[in-house]
Amino acid sequence: MSNIATTPEPPYYAVIFTSIRKDGDNGYADMAELMISLAKKQPGFLGIEETSNDIGITVSYWTDRDSIQQWKENSEHIIAQNNGRTLWYEAFKTRICKVERDYQFNSSIDN
């Protein structure tokens, strides 16, 4: 169960990971769970949002780019160990972004 991530006042960083999966699990679900648990232990981690149907979008939030770089190295290591790039993904794109502004609405607070 994903939720809207609680993040501090900008600026902070976001990694947008958009993917198209190949058919079959092939260990993907276990890996995804492992990656998220590793992210949560990583310095600089702020939160994560993820959802999927025909495509998957996972957005993780971080305090700074150095934290993202460390996380990227860990993630790529896991993917490489599992030959996951070709096993799990038809295609993916990763975008590293600086969040400059944000605003929100919550029906239980704002009404």
Add this chain to the structure above:
Amino acid sequence: MSNIATTPEPPYYAVIFTSIRKDGDNGYADMAELMISLAKKQPGFLGIEETSNDIGITVSYWTDRDSIQQWKENSEHIIAQNNGRTLWYEAFKTRICKVERDYQFNSSIDN
């Protein structure tokens, strides 16, 4: 059917819209379609990715922040006209980001 958006070399901008819907359609699907068709006509629009299950994530890509501002005003107008903020959404968060770096993998190209 959403897909991975084709975007130019960074820098460019992203709007991450994460939402939790209320039950029932209440005109939401028609509005979502209208918003996307308006976005595509808007100056500075680069592409859009969207997916949902328990939460929805829509990421739109733009050349610059002025284009986002115009799009935001149009979107808020449509939502306000339909009383959509309280009708459609339990909660949402919008994050405006500068994409500083990106990289990708495509199994039909990279293998």
